[in-house]
Amino acid sequence: MPGLYYEEFEVGETIEHAKRRTISEADNQRFCDMTMNQQPLHLDADFAAETEFGERLVNGLYTMSLAVGISIPETTDGTIVANLSYDDVEHPNPVFHGDTIRARSTVTDKRETSDGERGVVTMRVEAFKIVDGDDVLVCEFERTVLSEKRPAGDRED
Numbered sequence: 001m002p003g004l005y006y007e008e009f010e011v012g013e014t015i016e017h018a019k020r021r022t023i024s025e026a027d028n029q030r031f032c033d034m035t036m037n038q039q040p041l042h043l044d045a046d047f048a049a050e051t052e053f054g055e056r057l058v059n060g061l062y063t064m065s066l067a068v069g070i071s072i073p074e075t076t077d078g079t080i081v082a083n084l085s086y087d088d089v090e091h092p093n094p095v096f097h098g099d100t101i102r103a104r105s106t107v108t109d110k111r112e113t114s115d116g117e118r119g120v121v122t123m124r125v126e127a128f129k130i131v132d133g134d135d136v137l138v139c140e141f142e143r144t145v146l147s148e149k150r151p152a153g154d155r156e157d
Contacts, residue, residue, distance in 0.1 A: 003077035005150040006110065006119030014106045019070050020130075022100040023058050031062040058095040063139045067127035070103040071143075081118060081146040089141040099129040101138070108142070119147045 032042050040047040041057050048056040064086070095101070109122040122144045128135035 003072065003075050003079040004147075005079050006112070006121065006147040007150050009107050009110050009119075009121045009147070011107050011110055014104055015071070015074050017070050017074055017103045017105070019073070020100050020102045021066055021070065023062070023066070023095065023097060025056075025097045028056070028058045028062060028097060031059050031065075035059075035061065037061075053094055053096075055096055058097065058099070060091045060095075060139065063091070063095050063101065063127055064089060064141060066101055067103040067125050067139055067141075068143065070101070070127075071105045071123075071125055075105055075123065076145055076147065079148045081148055084120065084144040084146055085142070087142040087144070089139070091139050093129070093136050093138045095129055095138050099131075099138075101127055101129055102135070103127045105143075113146070118149060121145050121147050 028042060032038065037059060039059075041051060041053070042048075042059050043056065045056055048054070068083075103125060105123040105125050107121060108124050110119055112119050122142055125139075125141055125143050126137060127139040129138050130136075
């Protein structure tokens with residue numbers, strides 16, 4: 001399914017993304033290696049065992065990136081010009097190896113650009129891990145994108 005054009009976003013609309021992903025130890029390790037993040041809480045089992053978490057945590061930036069990736073097919077796949085910002089990022093609960101993540105996006109704002117050629121759309125993205133069948137919020141943030149408008153020949157205006 002292609003992403004949405006600016007005109008198709010509705011403020012207040014919530015999109016429950018169907019894709020989910022179980023995070024493996026290898027996912028976390030690769031992400032930390034690629035980003036040169038050597039925080040022992042993510043990589044050192046002995047170190048992490050001595051923390052309040054008792055085990056290694058998945059890198060929070062990986063969790064956030066995964067939430068964006070999960071959301072793309074139903075929001076901006078093929079219709080985005082650029083991601084403009086990620087704001088108000090919070091990680092209220094930890095993510096561990098083996099946790100399955102799902103996401104939802106709620107459109108909170110939209111406006112045309114000053115030239116009227118494109119639109120700016122802001123979404124609240126929430127990522128949840130599934131624990132005993134329940135959703136536990138693990139990451140939330142505002143994502144603002146520059147969105148294409150529907151091609152002129154396809155517009156209803």
